[in-house]
Amino acid sequence: MTAGAASGFRALLQELQRAYGPRHWWPAETPFEVMVGAVLTQNTAWQNVERAIDNLKRRGTLAPETLLALPQSELAELIRPSGYFNVKARRLRHLCSFLVDAGGETALRQRPTEELREALLDVHGIGPETADDILLYAFGRPVFVVDAYTRRLFRRLGRIAGNEGYEQLRRLVEQEIGADAAALNELHALIVHHAKAHCRVRPECAGCPLGGSCPGAGEGQPG
DNA sequence: ACCCAGGGTCATA
DNA sequence: TATGACCATGGG
Numbered sequence: 001m002t003a004g005a006a007s008g009f010r011a012l013l014q015e016l017q018r019a020y021g022p023r024h025w026w027p028a029e030t031p032f033e034v035m036v037g038a039v040l041t042q043n044t045a046w047q048n049v050e051r052a053i054d055n056l057k058r059r060g061t062l063a064p065e066t067l068l069a070l071p072q073s074e075l076a077e078l079i080r081p082s083g084y085f086n087v088k089a090r091r092l093r094h095l096c097s098f099l100v101d102a103g104g105e106t107a108l109r110q111r112p113t114e115e116l117r118e119a120l121l122d123v124h125g126i127g128p129e130t131a132d133d134i135l136l137y138a139f140g141r142p143v144f145v146v147d148a149y150t151r152r153l154f155r156r157l158g159r160i161a162g163n164e165g166y167e168q169l170r171r172l173v174e175q176e177i178g179a180d181a182a183a184l185n186e187l188h189a190l191i192v193h194h195a196k197a198h199c200r201v202r203p204e205c206a207g208c209p210l211g212g213s214c215p216g217a218g219e220g221q222p223g
Numbered sequence: 224a225c226c227c228a229g230g231g232t233c234a235t236a
Numbered sequence: 237t238a239t240g241a242c243c244a245t246g247g248g
Contacts, residue, residue: 083245
């Protein structure tokens, strides 16, 4: 009754779905809001990101052109709650410049996934995880997002050693799940949800839907 | 008063 | 290739 999650990523997805139901990610109203959130959430609690995005919305600057029209100091002030506000202000500007120069979302949507991924990685401040967040949740491309939660869970499940590189883990999941954007979307969303719901620092993983197949108990690794 | 959060860049060895 | 410093706010 506890072995299902360990047998494969499809099985893990089903187990998480059964426990939590669909997640409807990403929490944003537009693709551009997804992109902004992806940058702002870098090493940052989502609650702080929400405040920053709320500031941008109330200011009417949640669009590439209007955001670029802001002085960097003002932009930094608006996103202050999300932390690293000076670097992130620069990163948002780089992102917006890229979007405008590339002809906007509509033009980008025509590009093949690998090419779009390379283009995103060329943007200063967008690394592998942020790029894949954008590809999957803003453009609906079938890529898997590897984050700290994913590494921790896979290691606990015995699926990985822990020293694998980003690309290696991404391929591992994508090859097993397949080019299924909906499944990859749900899997990442559920891993994050599961981490927040059950895998915090605690003596045992009380109420964990993965049961004995989620050996988070007594690991001492914070979440 | 700690520890950490849905990372990425840069300098150094 | 592989570490380490740095960025910075807010919650537990």
